[in-house]
Amino acid sequence: MISLELDLGERSYPIFIGTGLLGRKELISPYIKGKRALIVTNEVVAPLYLEQVKASLDGIECDVIVLPDGEHTKTLDTLTLIYDQLLEQRHERSTTLIALGGGVIGDITGFAAATYQRGVNFIQIPTTLLSQVDSSVGGKTGVNHPLGKNMIGAFYQPQCVIADTDVLASLPKRELQAGLAEVIKYGLIDNLVFFEWLEENIEALLAGDKDLLAEAVRVSCSDKARIVAADEKEGGVRALLNLGHTFGHAIENGMGYGVWLHGEAVATGMVMAADLSARLGYISWQEAARAKTLIARAGLPVVPPENLSAKDFRKLMSFDKKVQGGRVRFVLMREFGHTVIESDFDASLLEQTLEAKEHLCQQ
């Protein structure tokens, strides 16, 4: 087992990564302060791992809420179901919420924990590659609004993150691929060595090689922990973690939440960011194509949805949380393996990116 520390002063917490972690009582119990807990999970994950997690909570009075699966459930209405159950079962301020599932479960459970009785403890047990490498770490919690993704939420850190890489074996291929999008993201943000390692190992990762997947989770969490520790509330450098997300959120929202997986939308968004970076002359067309190639090799989409026009994109992106002074801000590749945030560039180049479709990253 590897143990990383996310250093946030009094809000610091450990991230445990390894095999066979789910059943280990001594790992989870130090992070449960009271005598009760509520496990929040979904109908896909519950049959696979709920009993194992419950068994590790021996001595804790443990309630469970099983939600439907999918991004379309990440709403205020679902949040209300969690509040209702917490109150009906009389959970006190000393309770602990345990998120057992992917990014949707983690985000919504974290937000419930942030706001139930003005804040209770919570623990992240991510069960998808995407949530292990990204959403479970860093304290971003929230729900979607019909007008924009993650528009309602809070920064709220868990007590610990338990990433058991054994669970990746049960992951549908499409989910594994979606997770690899966020893994590739760390390479492109500021870790060229990791990007090259991914180029060497992408097929083995897709085939489910346990050791390589564990290594990918370790590097991703380590990169994320470093960036979040430097900028918890996204005043600056943390925004780089949104590489591909401005385009990606527009795709998710425009297509209807859940039609494209978050990782798929981010994958195409990164291709669009690479394309725009090349048009701006920041990276070469060869480098843009190199990014696109790895993303395609990971089995991820590299062409935006046919039925989203450039106009649709512009409208959807205007709701992005990074908009400042009416200008959409993009995470761009200033050089290959080094990203920056920019809003002040020739708008006609963005237009070309939005129109490029299957010719993205081609001069």
Added chain:
Amino acid sequence: MISLELDLGERSYPIFIGTGLLGRKELISPYIKGKRALIVTNEVVAPLYLEQVKASLDGIECDVIVLPDGEHTKTLDTLTLIYDQLLEQRHERSTTLIALGGGVIGDITGFAAATYQRGVNFIQIPTTLLSQVDSSVGGKTGVNHPLGKNMIGAFYQPQCVIADTDVLASLPKRELQAGLAEVIKYGLIDNLVFFEWLEENIEALLAGDKDLLAEAVRVSCSDKARIVAADEKEGGVRALLNLGHTFGHAIENGMGYGVWLHGEAVATGMVMAADLSARLGYISWQEAARAKTLIARAGLPVVPPENLSAKDFRKLMSFDKKVQGGRVRFVLMREFGHTVIESDFDASLLEQTLEAKEHLCQQ
């Protein structure tokens, strides 16, 4: 004008108290970081003060949402109306929410600010005595749930509080009385000198004496700022500010939100707390009666609602946020002018308090 500072490190902020503050641009403008703001107010306050506040925001693009009046509106549904408008009008992370109204407006606006795009700036402009002396200071925000008051919320501090005591002249008498309940609370918690000052001046305060009201606001805010600075997230001493609130919240919820004003419910709750303190032998029956007498002189109810039985109270109080290990915790008077938190006492004495009705605080 008096300026107090609530000392919370990097989250410190000023509380301005005085006359003629609403129109003063130089007071509010340093606390608005971006170029846009949303004023959240209600249908009673808007006709009185909205234009004045808007005028002081010269140069800021200012939207307004006018909500219905009353505690029954402090719900997730109303919160959703605020989110909808913020998104429809494309407010960015740099926006500022301005709460112009009483405690309900302040609590719900603060929670919207805490959670819109994971947190935006907000400013409190309390327009009732109750909100000036209590709810606008200290960062408790939230909404009610059918099963309990303030069950969903966050600790989130404003950028500043502007308490213009001129607005108290327009306050209906019942609202003024409700505010005095929280004023008297500070005397009972740990400020006997202030309690005695209130005994001398209660009729003049009720008659609307401007200077005395301003002094009452100053002392109350000063006491509250001291207690919150010592314990922002209510790990300990801050819970003393809930004197009368465990009984009071049960009354508010049991009667239906808004039937009793919050201050009225707290007033009766403090009489019940005094009664229980006397039964426990902590204070004398004369002292309990002294508390009850001042509360009655302030025109506040001192008898719980006839249709709430002792059984109703026990059930409603079991949802209180201060419940620990299934035991309801009460703020009690350990001696007159000095409060403590206790849960471990003879339950039959609580039963006597719940049955005492119009004989509360009589041996």
